[in-house]
Amino acid sequence: MASAKDQDVGKELTPVLPVLPRADAGHQAEARHFHPMVRPGVGRSGRRIQLLSNHFTVKLHDEDAVFYHYSVAIKYEDERVVEGKGIGRKVIDKLYQAYSSELGGKELAYDGEKSLFTVGPLPQKILDFKVILEESPARSSASGNGSPEEGNGKRAKRLLPAKTFYVEIRYAAKIPLNSIAQAIKGLESENTQEALRVLDIILRQQQARRGFLLVRQSFFNGSDSRNYCDLGGGVSGCRGLDSSFRITSGGLMLNMDVSTTMLLTPGPVRNFLLANQNVREPHQVDWGKAKRMLRNLRIKARHTGMEFKIIGLSELPCNQQLFSMKCKNGSGDGQTVEVTVYDYFAQLGIQLSWSAHAPCLDVGRPKKPIYLPMELCDLLPLQRYTKALTTQQRAALVEKSRQKPPERIRVVTDAVRSNKYDEDRMLRACGISIDKQLTRVDGRVLDAPKLQFGNEEFFPQKGRWNFNNKKLLEPKHFERWAIVNFSARCDLSHLSRELINCGARKGIQVGRPYTLIDEDPQCRRAGPIVRVEKMFELIKAKLPGPPEFLLCVLPERKNSDIYGPWKKKNLHELGIVTQCIAPLKINDQYLTNVLLKINAKLGGLNSLLTVEQMRSIPLVNMVPTMIVGMDVSHGSPGRSDVPSIAAVVGSRSWPQVSRYRASVRSQSPKVEMIDALFKLMPNGEDEGMMRELLIDFFQSSNGRKPEQIVIFRDGVSETQFNQVLNVELDQIIKAVNHLGVEKFPKFTVIVAQKNHHTKLFQDGAPDNVPPGTVVDLKIVHPRNYDFFMCAHAGMIGTTRPTHYHVLLDEIGFSADDLQQFVHALSYVYQRSTTAISVVAPICYAHLAALQMSQFVKFEDFSDTSSGQATAAGGHVIPELPPLHDNVRSSMFFC
Incomplete structure (x- = not known):
């Protein structure tokens, strides 16, 4: 709920005259349907660099070829529909062998379910076939008498009876291959995605015939033990390959990349159970x-x-x-x-x-x-593990799946050669050949922006800097504080002394803590909520008044059960800034990183872009501009009862772009679109997320209202771009309209994607591409406005560039200005001394959603209350507890 202070500001922002719809106010954007914008040009600034990409050029030798789409229905003799993909593929392969002449000698591409494709038409639009499969010894139907096995040993050795299937093939549609050629030229075609899907199905069919496990666009060879890495808990990572056809400005490309999926470790059931439950003996199994x-x-x-x-x-x-x-x-x-x-x-x-x-x-x-x-x-092998990995499993996966650039280049090029696509009969039938060399592409390396610290200006080198002999730009001193220890093995006296000394070197005056509080040993076996409550009883008994800051030492480095209840107690109930740590060793670098977070949470600034002070960021510093980051955090796989957490952060204190405030809401599980940006209540008030961010911008920017809003959205796919533009942006427009403005702001909307398979390599170099590398040629979309950027220095493994899609740009950035701006926003992340891989507003939104999701980790979702919303499936969506007034405008998430 909004505070009284916020309501007053809201009235101040509301004009005397009624707010008109946006179209009537002289701006036509609301009256039309948005579409992703066309690329206005390419960037020129930066040092030129020759790169390789894991895209392989695909040549279309017969653009007049036409795919024919047929629907397939496979049934048993008793009319039951065949549902298993494996059986369906066996039936269609057998059909092809037995009825080649009836099919006119056509090659078939089958998706394993209900679609089949050919190049050119089959002899008839409707075809019916009878297919007989002779099966080897395998599972048959249960005998029904409770027997521990199916029959006796002799019976098990006999072949099971052959099964008869009936297959009906019906014509559905034509898909011209020239739709791909048209899309390469930048022309819209309704058949383009379908044509690409057919090409992907051809590749998947090839891998299925080789016995590989198919997971969406990836395939995995489970028979090669070299592809496995043990992650613990009975789970193994299996390395495979991801392949997909993509339309780019350089033509049709095959994007081939290394992929990993999680499988259950094959072998004795006993071994799996012991590993999965981390016990030594069977009698310990739950x-x-x-x-x-x-x-x-x-x-x-x-x-x-x-x-x-x-x-x-x-x-x-x-x-x-x-x-x-x-x-x-x-x-x-x-x-x-x-x-x-x-x-x-x-x-x-x-x-x-x-x-x-x-x-x-x-x-x-x-x-x-x-x-x-x-x-x-x-x-049996090749059984997928779809549950969420533990922290230890995730760390093991990252450690064991790393590949340096030369190794990744070798793996993908070897895969393209070994798959022998030139020999695939279906690809030959449609006149397609695939190059076996990585695509060469021109890139540029942007200069790092100059940063300002407390006593100097500095150009980061190789995407990194440090605070050795440097002061923080705006240090926040704190005197009323304490250290609490939840049974971690840590010398609190030594920790406090070293923190005070490190703060002095960085310009922060840290007073001696009021007290050092160790948890009562009798509380260690209690639940996390009880442990937190008992700790606060000790805090109240030992402190003369509310502290301005609490340093909390946790016993586990990651995913401590205490973390959520501790944060909720401090941020929701008491309004106390808190920092949790679990130090392995205490040194200057570790304490500096802790102080960076503390200073940002208390309202300080660690560093700033020099151009923020000089008001020289193009189109941003001269006109009041608000930077927005948006993300949604979802529950673990398989948890449909856990709400998703939407977070939006907005910049404050314009003309700065380094300070942010967060607004967080719960919403329906697994829903990616944010539904509470504008939330009109029965009393006519807006209680949406954007309202509080707009008001905060007004309060912190000397009464200036944003005339430009730059929105960065994370976590959406290409199929959701229109929803970002026409659902989420529409809510933001309504929120602005509801508050009222004399001059309606211009919008720029940019989506950032990390979940893709494009990699960039330096030609002939063993290291990753340098920080600041940007590519907007050849491997980008032929029509839409996108670019790849590696703002960070990849020290381990192979760098994954961020793929930015500019969906709307009413502000009118040039390509160079926008890329420089995005690059600069990768250097304002207050808790780091390195450039980060994606702009800071998105990282902050991700952190805010993740931290607030801990608030509901221990909630009972089966209960209902009058103040909670209900999801479409009837599930109650628990509302997040509101932040305390003392911390709601802070960077609590930092």
């Missing part, structure tokens, strides 16, 4: 958790070689779980007896050890179980 983890996984029975899918676990351990079994007698009539799974296998001469006292795997049907002892079962 079987409820194991049941959830194992459900729907595929296993192979070691004693029969047959494959099954796990549907659950038996209710009783193996030596107690009974099932019905028919025993043969001399007359041939069978008598049904009850026998335990353990005894059954003992009769077969198979002695079970640890799994005798563990549940069995149920691989049957819900009402017809089939039980198998775990120690006889192995997890």
Whole structure:
């Protein structure tokens, strides 16, 4: 809710006359539908550099070729629809072998589901086929008698009966290949994306036939052990390749890059469970958790070689779980007896050890179980792990998947050669050939902006700088503070002395802390919320009044359970600035980084772009300009009950572009579009996110209202660009209109993407491209306004450039001015002494969303309350607790 002070300012901003719709106010933007803008030109500034990109030129030798799209329906004999992609591919491959003449000798490209493509038409628009697949020993239907295995050993060795499928192919549409040629020339075509999809399907089909795992545009060879790296917890990273066709200003390109997916580590089920739950012995396994983890996984029975899918676990351990079994007698009539799974296998001469006292795997049907002892079962390879990785797993993945530029170049070029695309019959049929060399592209290296510290100006070298012998630009001194320690092994006296000394060297006067508080040992086993409450009882008892700052030492370096409740207590209830640390070693560099965060949170400035002081940023310093960063943080994979957190940050204290304030809201899970930028209440008040940022800009900028607003949006794909322009921007326009302005602001909207597969390399050099590298030629869009930028110095692995898309530019930046501006905003990140990979407003929005998401980490989402919104699926969206007035305008997220 807005404070009384904010409401007064809102009235001050509102004009006497009623606000007119934007179109009536002399600005036509609201009256029309926005589309991403056309590139106005390319940049010229900077040092020229020759680069390579992981794009491979694709030649179209027959632009008149036409793809024919057919819908495919595959059914069993009993009319059931075939749903498995693997079965569908086998059926279509068999159909091609058996009915080539009926298909007119056409090559087929099948997507594994319901679409099939050919070059040129099939003989008829509707074709029906009968296909018979002879299957090898594998899983058949459950016998239904509760048997621990499907039949006896002799039966398992026989071939299963052949299966009959009925395939119907119906004509759907034509997709001319020349739509790609038209798009390369910058002409719009409704068939372009479909044509690219067909080409991608051709490549995926090739990999599927080689037995690779397909994950969207990526493929993985699970049979090569060199592709695996153990991440712990029964999870392995599998390295593969990502391939996709892209239309660029340099023509059609194949973008090939290294990709990684997470797989369950194949092997004995026992080993997987122990690793997954981080225990040493089977009796320590949490079987409820194991049941959830194992459900729907595929296993192979070691004693029969047959494959099954796990549907659950038996209710009783193996030596107690009974099932019905028919025993043969001399007359041939069978008598049904009850026998335990353990005894059954003992009769077969198979002695079970640890799994005798563990549940069995149920691989049957819900009402017809089939039980198998775990120690006889192995997890099959190539099973994806889709849950969120732990901090340790994520760190291991980053460490083990790093590749220096020369290695990555070798991997992708070897892949293009080894895949032998020139021999692919379908690609040859449509007249396509793929170059085997990386694309050469011209780049430019922009000069680093000059930074101002407390006592000097400085040009960063190689995207880096430090505060050795330097003072912070605007240090914030603090006297009333304390250190609290949640059972971490840390010498608090030594920490406080070193922090005070480091602050003195950086120009911050840090008084001696009021007190050093260690957690009561009796609280260590309590829940995180209780531990925080008990700590604040000690703080209130030992401090004479509210502190202006608290330094909190956590026992875990990452993802401490205490972090969320601690932040919520300080920022929501008490309005106290706090900094959490978990030091491994205390030295000047570590303490300097801590002080940078503390100073920014308390309202200080560590450094500034010199051009901010000189008012010489083109088009920004001369006209009141607000910089906005927007991002949405989503819950872990599979958690549909956890709300997404939307964060918007806005610059303040114009003409500076280094200070920001955040506004954060919860919204429906997994929804990327921000829905609370403008939120009109029944009383006519706007309680949206932009309102408080606009008011803050007005308050902190000497009563100036923004006449220009530059919006940086993170986390959206090309398919969502129109929503950014016509949903989110529309809300921002309404928020501005609602407050009222004499002169309506101009907007520039830029999307930043990191989730792509374009890489840049220096030709013949072992290192990454230099910081400030920008590319806006050859590998960019042929029509729309985009560019790639590596603002940071990539020290480890291969640098991933940020892909910026300029969707709208009413302000009218030149290409050089805009690229320089974006580059400069990578140097104003107050918690770092390096240029960062994406502009600071986006990083701040990401941090704010991430930190506020910790507020609801321990909430019970099943409860409802009158103050909460409801998602489309009926789920209640818990509202975020509002920030305390003392910290709401601070850079608490820094």
